[in-house]
Amino acid sequence: MPWAAITSTGLLYSIFYIFIMLFFRKKLNIANDLQTGLIYLFFFLIMINISTVTSAAVTDILSKKLHSSFYIIHLLQWIPFVYAVLKIIPDTEFHKARISYWAISITFIASVSAELYHLYVLAASHNVTESYAAKNHFNILYLPIIWTILASLFIYIGLRKSIQEYSRVGFALIGLMVLKLYGYDVWQMDNISRISAFIALGVILLLSSFTFQRLKNIIKNMVDTKKENEENQEL
Incomplete structure (x- = not known):
């Protein structure tokens, strides 16, 4: 069995083991500080497994060293994570x-970015040679779209639940996406695509600003209405 499969299986067992400990944390009387440490370790193992190790496993699948069904086993880690x-x-x-x-x-x-990346490479490639073009295509075309959607999701959750950190994550991700797209990806395109990309950037920034203000006002009104209803019920 390839080392990627062995490592991924070991990490998967570790992820589920930590998950079980967290699930029964009260019965096991696990201290709060230890719980926090286990959660950070839990996230770290998931990131290692889904990015580095799974990439090697995908290469082995395309090389016919592993059966494609192994990837289904890898997807089990989403259950404890969610x-x-x-x-x-x-x-x-x-x-x-x-x-x-x-x-x-x-x-x-x-996790989402890497998972979609791996699934796309497996779906678009029949061998390792074809995977190089698929990886490049995904990174240039689809990854910025995925990051934009995720950034919008975090900004919405941050505003909806009044958690500033999530909004900051969303804006940071948009900034990272713009840097990646216009600092590297755009120079891999032809001249017409570059011009279109810069025009699209201006449109996206304008729409993002407008949408953010609208969404902020809507959520603020919802919160104010909820508070008024609670005050009326108390009276």
Whole structure:
């Protein structure tokens, strides 16, 4: 069995082991500081597995060293990840530090980006040679779109739940996307595509500014209305 498969399987067991510890943290009387440390380790292992190790596994699949069904096993790590973020972490003291929001955000962004990247390469390639063109195509065309969608999602969640860190993550991701797109990707295009890209940037920035203001006002009105209703109920 290739080393990528062995390493990925080992990481998957470790991820589920930590998940089980966090799931039964109250029965095991795990201290809050240890819970926080386990959560950070949990995120770190997920990022390592889904980025570095899985990339090697994808190469082995395209090289026919691994069966494609192995990738389905790899996808199992999303179960503990999603459950931990939605159910376990909100019930811990993990969010006492602001950096915790960045840890969740970076792990989620990296995981989604890498997962879609791997799936695209597997779907668009039949061998390792074809995968090089598929990887380049994904990085230039699809990755900026994915980051824009994720950035919008984080900004919305940040405004909706009044969590500034998520909004900052969203704006930071937009900035990173713009730097990547116009600092590297655009120079891989022909002249017409470059001009179109810069025009698109101006349009995107204008629309983003308008949408942000509209969304901010809508959410503010929703919050104010909710507070008024609560005050009326108390009276």
